[in-house]
Amino acid sequence: MSMHMIKGIQVHGASKRRKPKRQVGWKAAQEKHDKWLRKMGVHPEQLKGKSKDAGISIPKYAENSSTVKTSDSICGHAPKKETNTYTGTYIVGIGTMHKSNLVPITSKEDAKNIASMRR
Numbered sequence: 568m569s570m571h572m573i574k575g576i577q578v579h580g581a582s583k584r585r586k587p588k589r590q591v592g593w594k595a596a597q598e599k600h601d602k603w604l605r606k607m608g609v610h611p612e613q614l615k616g617k618s619k620d621a622g623i624s625i626p627k628y629a630e631n632s633s634t635v636k637t638s639d640s641i642c643g644h645a646p647k648k649e650t651n652t653y654t655g656t657y658i659v660g661i662g663t664m665h666k667s668n669l670v671p672i673t674s675k676e677d678a679k680n681i682a683s684m685r686r
């Protein structure tokens with residue numbers, strides 16, 4: 568496949584630099600424009616040595632700090648919470664009903680009833 572058939576690639580005239588077409592009197596207009604730029608102080612030759620300062624300064628917040636001392640350090644973790652454990656005698660255990668429902672078992676009879684239930 569040749570290069571002229573590939574979509575998105577332009578091969579013709581890519582390496583040539585074309586001379587711009589100027590109208591009559593363009594040189595006088597360019598000199599007038601350059602003169603006006605020099606008068607305003609923004610001609611490229613005048614801007615070469617100048618520093619680019621927008622006139623905006625960032626305030627120094629350290630000078631206006633409060634008397635209260637602050638810190639950027641992050642505290643450590645809190646101690647682990649103690650787990651709750653059942654210490655009574657009323658609940659004997661936990662049984663599983665149908666559809667994975669957990670049910671407290673209070674006596675041996677409840678345990679037998681839950682074990683013999685059908686799904």
